[in-house]
Amino acid sequence: MGNTVLKAESLAVGYGKKIVVDGLEIEVRPGEVLTIIGPNGAGKTTILKSISAQLPAISGSITVGSSDLADMSLRDISKTMAVCFTGRTDLERMTCEDVVSSGRYPYTGRLGLLSEEDKRIVRQAMELTGISALCDTDVNCISDGQRQTVMLARAVAQQPRVLILDEPSSFLDINNKLRLLSLLRELAKSRSIAVVQTLHELDLAQRFSDKILCVKDNKAQRIGAPEEIFCGDYISRLYGISYGTFLPGFGVAEAQKPEGQPQVFVIGGGGSGISTYRRLQRQGIPFAAGVLHENDVEYPVAKSLAAVLITEKAFEPISEESMARAREIMKKCSEVICCIEVFGSMNKGNRKLLEEYNISHLEQKKEPEIL
Amino acid sequence: MQKNRAIRWTVCFAALIILSAVFFLLEIAGGTTDISFSDVLRALTDGSDTAAHTIVAEIRLPRAIAAALLGGALSVSGFLLQTFFANPIAGPYVLGISSGAKLTVALAMMITMQHNILLSSAEMIGSAFFGSLLSMAAILLLSGKVKNMSQLIIAGVMIGYICSSVTELAVTFADDANIVNLHNWSMGSFSGISMDNIPVITVTVLLAASASFFLSKPMGAFQLGESYAQNLGVDIRRLKLAMILISSVLSACVTAFAGPVSFVGVAVPHLIKNLFGTARPLIVIPASFIGGAVFCLACDLVARTLFAPVELSISTITAVFGAPVVVAAMLSRRTQKRGA
The missing domain is CATH 3.40.50 (Rossmann fold)
Structure with missing residues (x-):
């Protein structure tokens, strides 16, 4: 269903001239969830930075919709792609609503004043993610799970076609992890958003992804459906698991x-x-x-x-x-x-x-x- | 809540405007020669050459205008730096930017005085701007190395000390005639400002302040963090450059005419954020400008009248009121972090 919204062809990403990940072939359709997995330092976040235009690609191309990312204006990019990072920024005196409202930035005028339509979209984003009650609460006074949801609502208010998340479930308890990832799936489906995320929790990656991209040793190693990735000893080799055994069927590991x-x-x-x-x-x-x-x-x-x-x-x-x-x-x-x-x-x-x-x-x- | 907020902001703005008007009038009326409000009005309206007229039009009026504009400039400059460094206790004085400006202005003044040339207002601002940028460059180099906000402040304070001691050194070897002038100015005072300086001050400050106001949208996005701002379509490099230049111009303007004025740049934005309950630049920039005007008018009034006819330096008073606020800002930030 639908055409590819995000496509990367023979993409190499990295800092300056130093290639961190090479040989990336990515295709994500609206409504699909693509999860990037791989050992620490494999370059998962670098990939996200490149496809969200925060880091120029070293070689290869990234296409969003029908246009090349390199040719898009900052404003066009911000209207098509929204990001969510785990890193905590200190937000001074901002209510949750203020944070969500910032998602309307690309759509507002010179002074960033919200129109009635913008306000409606912000309210809707908060309802959709179930944080309407936090509206006037200071973002520094809420739990990590709520905070992560606020950042997600902010991204939703940006009305993107591609949603990029770096370890959205980190620091959350198990129920909040499940809630957030289910929410992402729902959003992807109901709004035809293509989701690209990195996850460390393999069990969740297995359950909440349509496609999984595996990265290791500066290379994109494999991309496929969870059942294609979680089979045999592939995951074990991907992470070089030596302190236990990975059970691909369950997506969890047993100790040594x-x-x-x-x-x-x-x-x-x-x-x-x-x-x-x-x-x-x-x-x-x-x-x-x-x-x-x-x-x-x-x-x-x-x-x-x-x-x-x-x-x-x-x-x-x-x-x-x-x-x-x-x-x-x-x-x-x-x-x-x-x-x-x-x-x-x-x-x-x-x-x-x-x-x-x-x-x-x-x-x-x-x-x-x-x- | 949306509505409550709008009401709160309107009330606060109205209060600030009224306060600034009140202190402006007090600043003109109060002093060693008490002049009643009606006399002030009369002195201003009729052009007669009375003593009251001279005092009001040539001494007190420019001083009041300067205190108001420069106070506003300092506060906005501070807020820009706080946003830039994501650090609520950053400001032109604590980061050593005022001291850098002080150094270059002192040097420029000494060199030109030896050749019996008087610097024009614009030249004063120019040399102060140059010094601000030098300090700013040093701070920026260091800020890449330090990750911690207290370290940044310590680095700034050290830069300030270095600049001040070089200035002192230069003053020591200056001609006797220059010393009195330089000494007064290097302590910080609005007293040296004449009506001739006012047009340049007004144009520079108002232009720079309105430029910063038009940065409030990207600055608001920048407060979320660089990555988010970039994702929202902010040209980070341009924004950062603009914030640096504007804050340097504003603090340079202050230092050129009033010398280094301490803590206003940190204290006022902090108070304003508390008063308005928001850090949104669209609100905080204009509110800080008016708030800074009120703060400096009030402090200058105290400096002039407390031990009249002896006049205190403006920094003495701003430090007394401002420094505790800076400490409060630091503490509030820490408890916020712990609570989160």
Whole structure:
């Protein structure tokens, strides 16, 4: 739907002659959300600065609508693109409404007086972002989340076709992050605004983007839908993750697995084992887990945390072969933890393993009990 | 609230205008020779050569006009610098810009006096402007290195000290005849201003002040931060240059005629922002101009009349009233930050 509103072709951005990111090919359509991800210092903000005309491009072209960014006047640019930065500026004696009103700057006359129409647009922007109640409040007296929303309302009042945000969700609590990003999506859709943002939260990038651009080592590495980016070990390689394991399906990371011979055997499944795996990881105890089906919800967690993982093919009952392997490992473990409360036909094998263990364990324990 | 604000602003403007008129009249009427208001009017209207007429038309009237215009100039200059540096305690005096102007004016005066030439008003402003720009250049160089607002102020104060000591040095070796003149002037006083200076002062100050008024839109955007201003279509380089030049012209004009006048540039805009409850340049620039006029008229009145016939330097009084406001401005900023 709709034509490309922002397009960058073989774009190189940076400071002076020093190229920070090269080989950028970007295409954003109205209503789309493009998120730029990549390790610290990869040049995400530099890209934003260039496409918002704050920094001249080193080579390549940026097209906004049908015109080349380099040929546009400051005023035309300000009517098509609005920015939102995280960096806190000290605003002296300004109400939230004052801040939002500043978005009307490109539309007002010599002295910047607001017309009735401007005032209506400001009110509307505040309503749309849900900050009408803050109208007369000093911007220094509101929370970070509210402040970020005020800056967003300001950008909305600017009536842009492209909205550029640098880490809009930083410093916000989880609910405010969700609220802000949902709001951005809504705005993009309802007003046909193309949104370009950087995010550090990969889980949110995965959930709130139409397209993701990955930047690393002075290069634009990949651009695509979240499902194309969050697959295999790509994210892990992008960030060079070495202090844990990234689970692309969830968009989150697990901490480093404890190394060594498994001391504990965990029987889990269906998500029941996750908290135990994480507890053992925290305590630095290497453990074995099994028998897990390869399509089990906790399989990725177990795989990244367990020293040994015994698996079974998806939708198949646990085979004798897997059981035999589990028994062998279990013998070497000093403890077995069972997280399963109800067994079914698919994990009958696990019940059997547990029963066998209990019997042998009770026999061993009899003597000390008499004593 | 929109309406309340408009009412508040109207009332405040009206009050400032009334106050400036009152102090203007008091400034003319008050002094070692008490002249009643009716005598003042009579002295001004009929051109007779009475003593009252001489005192009023040739001494007190130019002095009052100068105090009003130069007070306004200082305040607007201060507000421009505060916006430029995003620092509420910046001002021409604390940043050493007045002292830079003082130095070049003193040097120019001494050199020309040796050749028995008197500097014209415009030449005085020119040499002061040159000195302002020198100090400003030093401050700008340093401001790139310091990120912290107190460091900037300390740097400015140091520049001020350097300029002042060089001025003192020059004055020490000046001819005896020049010293009295220079000394008075370098302490800051509106007393040396004659009617001949008034046209140049009026034109320069009013032009520069109205130019700054027409910068209020981009300045308002600039208050949000450079990136936002740029995104809103402000030509940052041009705006910055304009703010520097205008504030330098304004403070140069003050220093050329009244010497360095302390703290007005910081205190008045701070008081105005509090009074009007906004930092919007469209309001603060004209309000600071009138406020500065009121402040300087009142301070000059005190300087002249407190220990009459002994006259105090204007900076003595502006410092007494202004310095506490500067401290208050600094503290209010800190609590604001902590609260946010």
